[in-house]
Amino acid sequence: MRSGQASPGGTFGAVKRNWGLYLLLLPAVVLSLLFAYKPMYGILIAFKDYSPAMGIAESPWAGFKYFEKFFNSYQFSATIKNTLIISLYSLVTFPIPIILALMVNQMRPNRFRRFFQTVSYMPHFISTVVMVGLMVILLSPSTGLVGNLYSLFGKEAPDLMGSSALFSSVYVWSDVWQHVGWDSIIFIAALSAVDPSLYEAATVDGASRWHKVRFIDIPMLMPTAVTLLILRVGGLLGVGFEKVYLMQNDLNATSSEILSTYVYKIGLLSSQYSFSSAVNLFNTVINFILLIIVNQISKKISENSLW
Amino acid sequence: MGVLTPVVKENKGKIKNNRSSDTVMEIVMYAVAVIFLILLIYPLYFIIIASFSDPSAVSGGQVWLFPKGFTLDGYQELLRHKNIWIGYRNTILYTIAGTAIGLVVNISAAYALSRKDLRGRKFLSLFFIFTMFFNGGLIPTFLTIRDFHLYDTFLVMVLPFSVGVYNIIVARTFFQTSIPGDLWEAAQIDGCGNLRFFTQVVLPLSKAIIAVLGLWIAVGHWNSYFNALIYLKNPNLHPLQLILRNILITNQMQSGIGSGEAAQLALRLANMMRYSVIIVATVPIMCVYPFIQKYFNQGVMIGAVKE
Numbered sequence: 001m002r003s004g005q006a007s008p009g010g011t012f013g014a015v016k017r018n019w020g021l022y023l024l025l026l027p028a029v030v031l032s033l034l035f036a037y038k039p040m041y042g043i044l045i046a047f048k049d050y051s052p053a054m055g056i057a058e059s060p061w062a063g064f065k066y067f068e069k070f071f072n073s074y075q076f077s078a079t080i081k082n083t084l085i086i087s088l089y090s091l092v093t094f095p096i097p098i099i100l101a102l103m104v105n106q107m108r109p110n111r112f113r114r115f116f117q118t119v120s121y122m123p124h125f126i127s128t129v130v131m132v133g134l135m136v137i138l139l140s141p142s143t144g145l146v147g148n149l150y151s152l153f154g155k156e157a158p159d160l161m162g163s164s165a166l167f168s169s170v171y172v173w174s175d176v177w178q179h180v181g182w183d184s185i186i187f188i189a190a191l192s193a194v195d196p197s198l199y200e201a202a203t204v205d206g207a208s209r210w211h212k213v214r215f216i217d218i219p220m221l222m223p224t225a226v227t228l229l230i231l232r233v234g235g236l237l238g239v240g241f242e243k244v245y246l247m248q249n250d251l252n253a254t255s256s257e258i259l260s261t262y263v264y265k266i267g268l269l270s271s272q273y274s275f276s277s278a279v280n281l282f283n284t285v286i287n288f289i290l291l292i293i294v295n296q297i298s299k300k301i302s303e304n305s306l307w
Numbered sequence: 308m309g310v311l312t313p314v315v316k317e318n319k320g321k322i323k324n325n326r327s328s329d330t331v332m333e334i335v336m337y338a339v340a341v342i343f344l345i346l347l348i349y350p351l352y353f354i355i356i357a358s359f360s361d362p363s364a365v366s367g368g369q370v371w372l373f374p375k376g377f378t379l380d381g382y383q384e385l386l387r388h389k390n391i392w393i394g395y396r397n398t399i400l401y402t403i404a405g406t407a408i409g410l411v412v413n414i415s416a417a418y419a420l421s422r423k424d425l426r427g428r429k430f431l432s433l434f435f436i437f438t439m440f441f442n443g444g445l446i447p448t449f450l451t452i453r454d455f456h457l458y459d460t461f462l463v464m465v466l467p468f469s470v471g472v473y474n475i476i477v478a479r480t481f482f483q484t485s486i487p488g489d490l491w492e493a494a495q496i497d498g499c500g501n502l503r504f505f506t507q508v509v510l511p512l513s514k515a516i517i518a519v520l521g522l523w524i525a526v527g528h529w530n531s532y533f534n535a536l537i538y539l540k541n542p543n544l545h546p547l548q549l550i551l552r553n554i555l556i557t558n559q560m561q562s563g564i565g566s567g568e569a570a571q572l573a574l575r576l577a578n579m580m581r582y583s584v585i586i587v588a589t590v591p592i593m594c595v596y597p598f599i600q601k602y603f604n605q606g607v608m609i610g611a612v613k614e
Contacts, residue, residue, distance in 0.1 A: 011426055014424070014426045015426050015427075018422075018424060018425060018426070018501060019501075020500055020501025020502040020504075020505070021418075021419040021422060021425050021501050022419070023502065024415035024416065024418060024419040024501070024502070024505060025415070025416050025419045025420070025431065027411065027412045027415065027416070028412050028413065028415070028416035028435070028470050028475070029416075029431075029434070031412060031466070031467070031469060031470045032434065032435060032438055032470050034451070034455070034467070035448070035451065035452075035467040035468065035470075036438040036442060036443070036470070037438070038443075038451050039442065039443025039444070039447040039448040039450075039451045040441070040442070040443045040447070041443075041447070042443050042444075042446070042447025042448070042450055042451060043443055043444065043447055045446070045447065045450075056450075100343075103336055103339065103340060106332075106333075106336055107336070107337075107340070112340075116340055116344060118597060118600060119344060119347055119348055120343075120344075120347060121596075121600070122347070122351070122593065122596075123347065123351070125526060125530075125589075125592045125593060125596055126530075126589055127529070127530030127532065127548055127551075127588070127589075128530065128532060129530075129532050129548045129549075129551045129552045129555065129556070130548075130551060130555070130585055130588055130589055132555070132556055133551065133552075133554075133555025133556055133581065133585060134350065134354065134585060136555065136556055137354075137555075137581055137582070137585075138350055138353070138354075142366070143365070143366035143578070145350065145353055147368075148368030151368055152368065177346070177347070181347075208326050208328050208329055208332075209326075209328075209329045209332050209333075210328065210329075210332055234440070241533065242532060242533050246552065246556055263444070263445055263446075264445060267445055267446045267449075268445070268446075268449065268537065273446050273450070276445065276446050277444055277445075277446045277447060280444035280445055280446065281444060283444075284441060284442070284444060287440075288440060288441060291440060
């Protein structure tokens with residue numbers, strides 16, 4: 001058998017011996033090259049006056065023209081502000097799934113707990129389209145559930161879907177409603193890995209349940225929480241396109257235009273390919289830098305990092 | 308809570324004791340849980356009863372706990388809507404084909420990456436992970452798809468974006484932790500190649516992860532909307548979600564306009580259909596998921612394990 005540590009035949013031999021593994025990798029590699037890496041070459045059009053007739057390579061260079069155009073446009077501060085408001089607002093809700101996980105962990109494992117968990121994940125499986133549809137229906141001030149609730153108390157309901165001022169709140173809290181249960185799974189998993197002897201020791205020392213949560217559970221969740229937080233901050237400017245786009249209407253337009261919807265509109269709807277790509281690249285680069293910075297900081301202060 | 312039990316219960320070793328602060332905490336916790344449960348369930352329940360109710364009773368705020376003026380008109384209107392059935396058919400086809408392709412691509416790549424004796428393993432992992440944080444962006448990807456003549460085809464919905472890096476990481480971790488290395492050594496001695504080992508030994512041992520990924524991917528396809536919005540023009544290829552948007556969200560903007568009896572009737576029917584369409588689109592996914600819930604959880608947990 002040729003199963004020594006010093007792979008006989010060198011790298012080539014090792015590859016040849018395991019050719020089957022490379023074959024298994026082939027589809028994923030080819031698809032990534034074609035649909036993830038090849039478009040990266042297309043980023044060039046952000047620096048060119050792209051014309052479809054000439055193609056990417058032949059189109060004339062434009063330097064940073066499109067970046068300057070974006071920085072000088074009035075949409076620049078508006079879209080960035082809206083994007084930041086929504087994502088920072090979402091970041092504030094980050095502890096909610098943790099609180100839910102701590103709660104579930106305190107419940108006795110019985111039918112109620114199982115029912116509670118099942119129900120809390122359920123909204124996660126609703127599609128974005130249906131979710132926004134639900135919001136349109138339920139939040140309608142005239143015919144919706146919210147409208148009915150208000151009229152029960154003889155009050156006029158606010159138009160939640162058509163309000164610029166409330167857009168970020170509606171977006172963020174509906175997201176919490178939909179995903180809080182699902183997001184808590186990972187923390188529940190982390191809690192189930194806590195060594196039972198810690199609780200025993202705490203009980204012997206006279207700790208109350210609250211003490212155990214405060215001094216055992218919460219510290220135990222920190223590594224998981226920090227890792228997820230890094231990822232969230234890394235995506236700070238990457239607020240999802242789908243839901244915001246679906247929630248947009250003329251009434252909330254001033255606070256609902258974010259970077260990704262702007263990229264879509266100028267790019268695909270008005271065919272300004274180069275300009276749109278420049279905006280998109282700006283977005284991606286900022287996210288990438290944020291991710292690296294946050295990861296470095298976290299590495300320094302807590303030894304948690306993605307890489 | 309009464310008795311002080313010295314015996315550590317199997318689950319997480321919570322020892323019951325009868326401090327009064329613990330009782331208070333317990334009461335508060337369950338109260339919060341029940342409120343939370345109501346907030347989660349009621350909107351969903353309301354949609355169900357509203358779909359069976361007379362729309363004027365719904366908008367008049369008379370429907371709270373049970374359907375009022377029982378009717379199936381909404382569902383009947385749904386049956387007449389041809390687009391929904393085209394969308395349904397397309398979504399089923401995309402989900403089946405997309406899940407099959409996604410499973411083959413991701414599972415096989417994940418297995419190869421899980422093997423320690425794979426040369427270039429580090430580089431290959433990085434090759435995939437990089438695409439999670441950096442991509443070409445909307446326009447370059449759009450141009451790529453068009454260059455490959457995939458725009459407005461069946462294939463664009465199931466092939467280009469089938470590599471799921473997160474899925475690969477989850478599956479790779481599963482293989483690393485649950486397929487013992489000795490197994491491969493033994494198989495090798497018996498003269499078994501990589502491919503045969505993968506199909507005849509690894510896959511049968513990996514039903515759990517196949518189920519998890521299969522369902523994640525299937526849910527993704529069932530709910531997907533963005534790709535269809537961008538890459539499909541032909542209405543005969545439109546998936547359910549795109550058609551739902553027209554019924555649930557876009558129509559909303561127009562329905563306010565117009566008056567007269569015909570318009571009133573149209574509005575009435577459109578309103579009724581909105582409730583039933585949500586049910587019809589969401590129930591299939593909601594029905595599967597309680598059965599495979601534990602696998603879903605497992606998957607999230609595996610994903611939480613750092614490499």
